[in-house]
Every structure is written in C-alpha cells, then in structure tokens.
Amino acid sequence: MTGLPVLPDALLRLPVAHRAYHDIASGRPENSRAAIRAAIAAGYGIEIDLQLTADGAAMVFHDYDLGRLTGQAGPLRRRSAAEASAIPLLNGDGETIPRFEEILDLVAGRVPLLVELKDQDGAMGPDVGSLEAATARALSGYAGPVAVMSFNPHSMAELARLAPELPRGLTTCSYDPADWPLTVETCERLRAIPDFERVGAGFISHQAGDLSRPRVRALHSDGVPVLCWTIRSPEAEAEARKLADNITFEGYAAAIPA
Template sequence: MTPSLPKEFMQRPIAHRALHDKADKRPENSLAAVQAAMDAGYGVEIDLQLTSDGRAMVFHDYDMTRLTGQSGPIRQISSDEAAAVTLLHSDDESIPSLQDVLELIDGKVPLLIEFKDQDGAMGKGIGPLEQDAIRALEGYDGPLALMSFNPNSVAELARLAPHVPRGIVTSSYDPKEWLLPADICDQLRDIPDFDRVGASFISHEVHDLDRPRVAELKAQGVPILCWTVRSVEQEAEARKVADNVTFEGYLAAYSG
C-alpha cells in the first residue's frame, strides 16, 4: 500500500533549500538556513548528492563552484573533505551531511528530501545515494517525504523504505532548459511513472501547473506540491492548483 503524504506537508509552506539568504550569511542547504526555516515555522526542503565514499551530503549542484568557489564535482571528494569545505556567503558554514540535518530538525518540522539524479539521463544508474540516505533515516521520527526527478530513484526508494512517502518532481521538461535528450523530456513530461513507482505525491514546476496531467492527478486525490515560488503574487496563483508551495526569496504566509 502506498503511504500517504503527512498532513503537515499541506499545512506549512516549505522553504526551498531551507530558508537561505546570502545577505544574512545563510547559504542554501546550510544548517543555518535549516535553523532559520525551523525558527520561522516552515517545512524544510533539501537536496542530496553523493560523495566518493558513498555518503549522502546536503548539496544541490553536481559541481561545487557556484556554492563553494572550489571547482570539481562533489562526487569526486570524500564526505570528510566535503564537510571541510566552507560554503560561500557564510562565516564558517560547511557542507552538511544528511545526518547533520536530521539531528538538527529532529522531527520538529516537515522534511522534504530531493535525491538529485545520479544517472545523468534519468535512467537506472542509481542506488548508492538512496541506500546511504535510507540508512541515515533509520529510526528518524517526524514528518518526512522523499522525492526525485528520476522515477527510477523513486522506485528504489519505494523498495528500500516502503513505509516512507515518496513523490516525483515533475516539470514541463522544455528541452531548451534541460540537458536531456528530447525523447526523454517527451517521455517524462506527462508523468507516466506515477503508479509504477508507487508515488504518494508530485512536486510540479510552478509555471506548468495548468498541465492536464496535473489536473488529472489532483482529481484522483493526489497531493500537489509545486516548485519554486518566488513571490506572494505567484504563491496566490499557484495555490489555485497546488496544495502547498516550495518557496524562496520572500517569506510565505504562515500562521502557526
């Protein structure tokens, strides 16, 4: 039986890569950004990437340059090396491990974890990232959901942790915006894998919420999250379809 998305994921706006703000020395996916989101009563969304020693680190990009000033893929350094890299726009924030974030949140707010595609083409070259994350999540108690753009990753999460809600991150898959072959974009665009992978929800691109397939899933009672909302006005429009928003760059309304 597919696990249901906890109701908390529809009640609290979700801070995209946590509540980051360069001006306040809170880089995206940093512990400082996570703490700020918790202090504000928001849910937290984070990204996972894999290191050379097979550990799940909380980091968005494949290459480290934009976020650390150090070039090269995070996958080519160890978790200890990653933990020693200082994030830009911070005093001493380094790349946290998933375990670091779990210990900080400790079930206090909803945690939405995105697994970045490790295959490179949304294929079946996945496994180690999912395995290490599920190992870290063993015994975690609190509102939790997992997701990935790669449906094969979602299927692996269903196999490894069938009790944890999982979803597909979905998009218009405009080939001009994706480093993917057009046929793969065409295949993924209408979310054909939802039932196959035992998904509990989708998180859909905010500019594409009028897609018929999104309406079809919503009519079936599937929770619809969306990414990434960047203004009060955009949030109001998105909520005409989406049950909740993943936001950044402003403070989403929340009365807790």
Template sequence: MTAPRLPLAFLQRPITHRALHGLDENCPENSRAAIRAAIAAGYGIEIDLQLSADGQAMVFHDDELDRLTDATGPVRARTAVELGTIALRHGDGECIPSFAEVLELVAGQVPLLIEIKDQDGAMGTNVGALEAAAIADLRDYQGDVALMSFNPNSMAEVARLAPHLARGLTTSAYDPLEWAPLSPARCDELRDIPDFERVSASFISHEASDVGCDRVRSLRAAGVPVLSWTLRTPAQEAEIAGLVDNVTFENYLSAFGA
C-alpha cells in the same frame, strides 16, 4: 504496492526551498544556518542530497562544487570528511553538511522534504547508492519526512528499500531548451508523469508555471497531493493558489494557506 500517505504536516505549512536562505547574506542554501532559520520561522524544509566519494549522503544541490564554494569539480570526487571541510560561500564559516548532521539538527521539529538528485545523468536506471545512503541515515529518525526525485527510477529504488516512506516525483513541463543535455525524447517521456503509478508515488512536486496542465489537474482531482516549485513572490503564489496544495518558496516569507 500501495503508496504510503504523505504526512499531513507537508500540507499545513509552506516549505522553504533549500531551507530559508536568501534573506540573510550569511545564510546560504542548504546550510545549517538556513535550516535553523526555517525551524525558527516554523516552515517546512526542502533539501537536496548528493553522494560523496565514500557513499555518504551530503546536503548540497549541484553536481559540481564551483557555484556554491571556492572549490571546484564534482561533489562525488570528494569524501564526506573532505566535503565537510569545504566552506559555503557567504556562509560565515559554514561548511557542507552531511544528511546525518541535518537530521540531528531538525530532529522532527518541522517536516523535511528530501530531494535525491539524479545520479544517472539522464534520468535512467543507474541509481541506488544515494538512495541506500539516505535511507540508512533515516533508519531511526522520528520526524515527518518525504523523499522525491526527478528520476522516477530513484523513487522505484526508494519503494524497494523503504516502502513505508512517503515518496514523490519532482515533475516539470520539461522544456528541452531548459533541460539540456537531457534528450528531447526523454523530456517527452517524463512530461506526462508516466511513472506515477509504477513507483506508487504519494505526491508530486510540480513546476509552478505548469501546474495548470491537464495531467497535474487530473492527479489532483484523483486526490494526489500537489506541491509546487519554486515560488519567488507572493504574487506567484496567488496565481496558483487554487491549483496546488502547498508551495516550495524562496527569497520571501510565504503565508500560503494562512
């Protein structure tokens, strides 16, 4: 299978991490307000998807509701309707949006980088429902999109369900101390990005502090677009500018590539 090309738009403007949040106290991550702010600033947008109890793709980063809302427990224990009534902290009344709602809001105005969060728990093969839900929502969408996941099996499923969509691997140095409870053995397996060819990936989005590693340099030398996560200062950008093709950033206004 041939990898679809990553749309050029993903290399032409910096990408906001979980949309443009953190600069306004009423603009939490992955919120409609943060998405509107990113669009207004002309940035690309990265969002995260989790699955509802009734099989809908929801725009939310964590497995659990506790950090970002006053509710508790797993996202997957609530229906899409229930999740849509749960207010985001510091969101000025905003609640958890569905992926379909976000697509309607973005409407092709800026490129949309979609991270499918691991649903297996160990980067294994228990995937499929969230990928299918996301692709169903994207069926009639006309803007520039790309999907990615830390779990390579997720991207293999995207390749099977929607081979025309650009797909990538979110990658890391996989320090076992930072990735617990993921096993050290699985960290060792994932560190060298062994599944890139298997899933016919279009790009990688790699941990910024590790973009100088041999495997990332080799992929980029072979023409693979390398995005990076997550930049939090212009100084960090400057350090990796010659090693990546774009940045995913938060808590400042990026001018990468300008």
C-alpha cells in the same frame, strides 16, 4: 493509492522553504545549517537536496559541481564525505557542507522535511542505488515528518524497494528540452509523468508555471497531493495556490496559515 505511505499533513499545511530558509545577505547559504535553523525558527517546512560523495555518503547540497556554492573546482561526487564536510560554503561565515545525518539531528522532527535526491544517472536512467541506500540508512528510525522525491523515477523505485515505509513522490515539470541536458524523447516521456503508479508515488512537486498541464490536473482530481516549485513572491503564491495544495518558496517570507 490504497496502502501507499501518505504524505505528512504538515507538508500540505506549512509553506516549504526551498533549500531551507536561505538568505545570503543574512549569512544563510542554501541548504546550510543556518538556513535550516532559520526555517525551524519561522515554523516552515524545509526542502533540501542530496548529492553523493565518492565514498557513498549523502550530503545536503544542490549542485553537482562545487563551484557556485563553494568556489572550489570539480564535482562533489569526486570528494569523500570527510573532504566534503570540510569545504566552506560561500557567504556562510565558515559553515561547511553538511551531512544528511547532521541535518536530521538538527531538525529532529520539529518541522517537516521534503528531501530531494538529485539524479545520479545523468540522464534520468537506471544507474542509481548508492544515494538511495545512503538516504534509507540515514532515515532509518527518523521519527519526524518526512517525504522523499526525485526527478528520476528510478530513484524512487529504488527507495520503494529499500524503504517502502517512506512517503515518496516525483519532482515534475514541463521538461522543455532547451532547459534540460536530456534527449527530446526523454523529455517527452517524463513530461507525461508515466511512472507515478509504477514507483508507488504518493504526491508530485510540480513546476509552478506548468500546473495547468492536463496530466497534473488529472492526478490532482484523483486525490494526489500536488506541491509546486519555486514560488518567489506573494503574488505568485496566490496564483499557485489556485491549483496546488502547497508551495515551495524562496526570497520572501511566506505566510503560515492560521
């Protein structure tokens, strides 16, 4: 790990709000400006997701399809940045899909950011590049604590090429083929986290229920920071912290260590 960009200490110390500190009942959709502001006010780290538009912009949005979060039909990838920026989020009091640059301006280094690039290949393969380039452009000159990650190792390899100074990691899990639109062979390969060294990763963010996996324990024993996702109760948090260095949480108010 010598010479690799180091995960900011704040992402090991502060609980990380999953898709920001969202709460539909309070008018804060996931990955929204309102959820970002709430996380900042509470002093949490923030995890957000990036998807790509038709004209190569990075938007803060989790799903590939617009339906669940906006009620509109079709993939976000088919909309321009201008079109996407005008689409209201459901239960968001008129708030629209934010651009990544706008969220960076809003956070402005006040709390740490954990940025997940969603797989754009469709099968965790090498057809990546545009979202990584948009991410690198947006983060150029950003002074706050930030790290990037993806389930797709090719995405992190590309970011290592474009922005080697950015702390980067892999989002990892048990890769149950029943839960993933991937081949059994691809699931078996990714489950072993074989690309960690190749992409110059400095941490993993692993599925909470799979933290006892031998490969995860071996990485942790080697000094690799292990974050985990997604914690939904104080009880689950207490269990996860026995094996992970920090949590990504939602649905409750995680305690901030003194």
